[in-house]
Amino acid sequence: MFDAIPEFIPEEIEHSLLGSDGIRIERIVSAGQASPEGFWYDQDEHEWVLLLAGSAGLDIEGEGVRILKAGDFVLLPAHQRHRVAWTDVSVKTVWLAVFFH
Numbered sequence: 465m466f467d468a469i470p471e472f473i474p475e476e477i478e479h480s481l482l483g484s485d486g487i488r489i490e491r492i493v494s495a496g497q498a499s500p501e502g503f504w505y506d507q508d509e510h511e512w513v514l515l516l517a518g519s520a521g522l523d524i525e526g527e528g529v530r531i532l533k534a535g536d537f538v539l540l541p542a543h544q545r546h547r548v549a550w551t552d553v554s555v556k557t558v559w560l561a562v563f564f565h
Contacts, residue, residue: 465516469493469556492559494520499547509563511540518557521549 469477473495482489488509499505504525513522514537521529522538525545530538540546542565551557 465491465558465560469558473497473556486565488563490559490561490563492561494518494548494551494557494559496551496553497548498550499523504545504547506543506545507540507563508542509565510542512562512564513538513540514560516558516560518552518555520551520557520559523547523549 473493476497477491477493479491479493480488481491515532515534517534519531519533521531523529523546524538524540529549532538
């Protein structure tokens with residue numbers, strides 16, 4: 465999960481770990497990236513995400529910004545609008561995201 469992470473990451477890195485009927489697992493690496501202003505994810509599938517390293521602010525519509533640190537996880541039901549408010553600029557933020565129906 466922590467191998468082959470470049471030192472400089474101008475854009476978030478998404479790496480597919482597994483894709484099968486009804487499930488997709490990705491490793492996402494961030495370094496200060498955030499969702500564009502006004503952009504919200506609104507997905508047809510559920511997303512369970514675990515923060516493995518770093519920290520982030522996840523803005524969940526109706527809840528506000530939830531601060532995540534290594535070891536924290538959240539389940540986002542399908543169509544729960546959310547966005548990445550911020551990610552750590554000093555330490556790589558490594559996410560494990562599981563998308564399922």
